[in-house]
Every structure is written in structure tokens, then in C-alpha cells.
Amino acid sequence: MKRVVITGAGTINALAHDVPGTFAAFRDGRCGITDLDIRDKDRLSIQIGGQVHNWDPEAHFNRQQIVLYDKFTQFTLLAARQAVAQSGLDFDGRLGYDAGVVLGTAGGGVNTWDDNYRAVYEEGKNRVHPFVVPKLMNNAAASHLSMEYNLKGPSYTVATACASSNHAMGQAFHMIRSGMTRAMLTGGSESMLCFGGIKAWEGLRVMSKDACRPFSLTRNGMVQGEGAAVFVFEEYEMARARGAEILAEVIGFAMTSDASDIVMPLKQGGARAMAGAMRDARINPEDVGYINAHGTGTAANDKTECAAVADVFGPHADRLMISSTKSMHGHLIGGTGAVELLACIMALRDGVIAPTIGYEEPDPECALDIVPNVARDAAVEVCLSNAFAFGGLNAVLALRRV
């Protein structure tokens, strides 16, 4: 089995349009959730989100590209540019045949669906732009990355709601570990902050109208976000041979299914995924210093996740740190695990634990060290990143400091 390391990272999210800016926001415990700036906002009962502001696609793409790129593809391409540049990899030539791309997204081109439904239903038009289908399809971002970087190996998109990115990164990890490929672009993207995308979530009655406060007794729901994060995963010996800077090692991955309920999470499913990731990584619970929680700020998730951590880690649950950065960038749905992996990299490399902001009052059912409100300096060797999706699909990654 090959060892797998991360040699490049890129992102755009509500906190910043790059990784250094996102790390700075994590360190400062800054909140990127603001009033939404979208069409027909006055007809929404939810008025806030982790929206990417000052986004100017024309600064990054030409007109011919923009007609083909939904916002979720634009976000992906921008994040990938940063990641590939940092890695220093060149996929032209033979490496391109041994490299691919696996991305997560729950909704794909939601803005494109929204705009074109408007055109035909609301405005009564009988014609849409010829590229609507290639723009909105869930694999559009993965395909454009393959074209942009000459990635000719396995490429596809994973859609497992809020666990999409973690499932995608786990698959990329498996491919390199098994020797199927030598390098992968992986991560995820979501751009659901449009009228239809928010209206659908309103229906579930689990959204907060004021803030995302994971693990706080005063929490009142989740807040949607948007953006992307993309990473370069590559085989360790290749990275070492070319003297690449290694951000972290991916050491384990596990996925489980609750097989229980379409929205309510089951403690055992999440617990089995965390235990499975540790078993896969051949580490003990005591080795884990930090968990990036799924931590949505809903009653259902937070209580279940904390109970699962307590079950899996026993007495060590009180010694490890666990935080939810969704409090800062919102819930990026299919892209969330990718942006949250950045908090794991920051913990391992910089020794800084991103806080759970918005924390007001302890919840006895979430009695863990959730790193409230202020970032913390702490040396961490191993961390986990949790993602638990609607539909009971759980995916947990384990990372180690290199």
C-alpha cells in the first residue's frame, strides 16, 4: 500500500478567496455569515448565509468559459488553480494518465437550474441557452478540471449530500493508496445560495435566522454557505522525490450507512465511521488530538455527534478538542468537508485549532471541549474530519502531521 500526502490546497468560501485568508479567519474566529445578497430575498424567511462576496468571474475566466461554468464550477476551478500551483505538479505528459479528479457536490449547478426555471416558468420563455445541460450537470466541475489539467485517469463526481466531499476525498485516497493512480485533484464545491436553493431548505424548518452556533444550548439551526476547496493528493514517495512541501498525510478513511432514517442521524452510524477511520489508519483513539466536527448547529446533529464521540473515545473524549468551523463559513453542503479539511491541515501544520464561534451556553448533551469562540494553540499529531449526511451516509477521514 502506498502512503498518500496532500501537497496542494486551494479554496474560495465566505471567509476568503484563498487558503491563507481562510486560515487567518479561522485563527481570528471571524464570522463570514452575512445578510444574503440574492434575487427575491424579500420572499425568503431565511435572510443570512455564508455567501462568497466580491466574486467577479470575469476577473478569472473569459466569456466563452463563463457561458459553460456554473458558479460551482467557477469556484472549483479557482480553488484548483491555487492547489495545483502550490503542489508544483505538472500533469502534461505521462503523469496525466496516472492522475484523475474526484469531487463532491450535492446540487451541482443549482444556480443554472434556478435561472432557467425562472426563464421558462416565471418569464414564460420557450427557449433556453444551448449550454444549460453541460453547465448544470453534477460532473461539470470534475470534467472541467480534467480538461484544464490534462487529467486522463479516473474522474467522477460523488453526490452524498453533506458527506459528498469526504466521500470524494476518501475515494481519491483509496485510488492512490492502492496504486490505481499517482496523483488526484479532490475536494468539493457547492453553490446553492439562490432563491430556489434556500427556499427548499426553509421547508425543512431546521435553518437558523440569526447565526450558526454549534454545540451551544442556544443554537437554533444551520446556516447555508457556498464555495469550494480542492486539494492535490499524491503518492508520498513521488512527493518526497521531487521535494514537494507536504501539508499533511491522509492515513485513514471509513464510510458507513445508518440504514435508518432519511433525515435523522443515528449515533451508531457516525461512531462506526470514526472507529473505522481509526482502524484503517492503525491508530488508537488516544492518538487523536482534534476532530473537525460535522457540527451543523441543529439539535439532531450536535447531540448525536457528541454522543457518538463519547462512545468511540471513552475517557479520551474529554481530552481531545472538537470544533465546528461551520459557525464561520456556514454549511457548504456537498462542499463542506473539503473546506473543513483546511481546519485539519491548519491544526496539524500550524498547531492552531480553529474555534467554534457563536458559542453562548453549555449544552449538557454536548459536554466536550469544543474550543469555544477563540482559536487555541495546541500541538496535534492526528486529527479526524467528520461528515454525516442526510440519508444516513457517514464519511470520516484521518490525517497525520508530516
Place this chain on the structure above:
Amino acid sequence: MSSSVQDKVVAIIAEQAVLDVADVKLDMSLDDLGIDSLGLVESIFAIEEAFDISVPFNANAPTQNDFDISSVSAMVRAVEGLLAQKVA
């Protein structure tokens, strides 16, 4: 007005609980009726549609909303309250 509000609410709850209208008693709780959190969210949606009202309800804290869901009769009263506000 009042009895028709009650009839409509009971009918919505009966449909969600898969019970005959006659088997839904006013003192019953959602637990008694076997309605879970998803069923409750769906019932509230049906109530909003039937009466053209907005029900203040966050599923994260079902018992802490202004809308009392402790029993069928409580929900009927809560709907009547919202209808009165709508008129006023």
C-alpha cells in the same frame, strides 16, 4: 369558525397519523398519535397551506416555539390565535 378550524386541523393530523378522524382525540399528544419530527414538519406545512398562515416553528426546538404542539387541542388553539392575528 372555531369548529371548522378544529375539523380541518384534526383532518390534517389524522391524515399524517394514518388514523380515522374519529380516532383523533383532542387531548392526544403527537407521541400518542405516533407522529415523529418529520410528520410534524409536514403537518405544519399542511396547516399553513390550509389556512394561508405562517406558523412560527423551528424543528431544532419543537417545544420552545410560540406554536404550542403539546396536544391536538393546543394546536387548534394556536391556529385560531394565528388566524385572529391575521384578521387583526
